Amino acid sequence: PPLYIQRYNKVLEILSTLKPEKVVDFGCAECKFINLLRREEYVIEICGVDLDGNLLSESSFKLEPLASDFLYLRHNPLTIRLYQGSVSEFDTRLRNFDAVVCIELIEHLLPKTLKDFPKTVFSCIQPKHVIISTPNSDFNVHFNLNGSFRHWDHKFEWTREQFKSWCEGICTKYHYSVVFDGVGTAPENRPSFGHCSQFAI
Numbered sequence: 001p002p003l004y005i006q007r008y009n010k011v012l013e014i015l016s017t018l019k020p021e022k023v024v025d026f027g028c029a030e031c032k033f034i035n036l037l038r039r040e041e042y043v044i045e046i047c048g049v050d051l052d053g054n055l056l057s058e059s060s061f062k063l064e065p066l067a068s069d070f071l072y073l074r075h076n077p078l079t080i081r082l083y084q085g086s087v088s089e090f091d092t093r094l095r096n097f098d099a100v101v102c103i104e105l106i107e108h109l110l111p112k113t114l115k116d117f118p119k120t121v122f123s124c125i126q127p128k129h130v131i132i133s134t135p136n137s138d139f140n141v142h143f144n145l146n147g148s149f150r151h152w153d154h155k156f157e158w159t160r161e162q163f164k165s166w167c168e169g170i171c172t173k174y175h176y177s178v179v180f181d182g183v184g185t186a187p188e189n190r191p192s193f194g195h196c197s198q199f200a201i
C-alpha cells in the first residue's frame with residue numbers, strides 16, 4: 001500500500017493494542033485517518049483538530065454514518081467532533097482524552113508552534129499514549145531531492161537522531177517514556193537509513 005496507508009495501518013495496529021476510548025487526531029486534515037479509526041469498537045470518542053477550518057468543513061461529510069451503520073449497530077455509540085484550532089493552544093474540550101495521534105504534523109509547524117506543542121499535549125491534555133510520525137531525513141538518500149524537503153510546506157525534516165533527542169527531551173520534562181518505530185522500507189541491497197516515516201510512541 002502507499003506510504004500514507006502504511007502510516008494509518010501502523011497507528012491502528014498500535015492503538016488496537018492500547019485500546020484507548022478517547023482519541024485526539026491533531027492535524028487531521030481530510031479526516032482520512034478518523035474515517036478508519038471510527039470502525040474500531042474500542043473507541044467511543046474521536047476529536048479531530050486542524051488549523052484549516054475550511055478543510056474540516058469540506059471533509060466532515062466523510063464521517064457521516066453509512067446506511068450499514070444503522071443496520072449493524074456498534075456496541076458502544078461513537079461521538080466524532082471536529083474542531084478548528086492549533087496544537088499550540090490548549091482547548092479545554094480536549095480534557096480526559098486517552099490518546100493523541102499526530103501523523104505527519106510536526107514538520108509543518110513553525111518554530112514557535114513547535115515549541116508550544118509539547119506543553120499542549122503532555123502537560124495540558126496528558127494522555128496515556130501519544131503517537132507521532134514525521135519524515136526520517138536519513139532516508140532521503142533514497143530520493144533525488146537535491147537538499148530540498150519532501151514537501152513544500154515542511155519547515156524541517158529530522159534525522160533519526162534529531163527526532164530521538166527532541167522526544168527524549170519531552171519525556172524527561174513531562175515524565176513519559178518513548179519507543180521508536182517506522183514504516184516504509186528501503187530498497188533491498190541498499191544500506192539501511194531507517195524507515196521512510198519515523199514514529200515515536
Ligand code: SAM
Nearest residue numbers: 027028029050051052085086087103104105108
Ligand atoms: N494527519 C494527516 C494525515 O495523515 O492524513 C495529514 C496531515 S497534513 C500533512 C498536516 C496538517 O496539519 C494540515 O492539514 C495542516 O492544516 C495541519 N496543521 C498545520 N499546523 C497546525 C497547527 N498548528 N495545529 C493543528 N493543525 C495544524
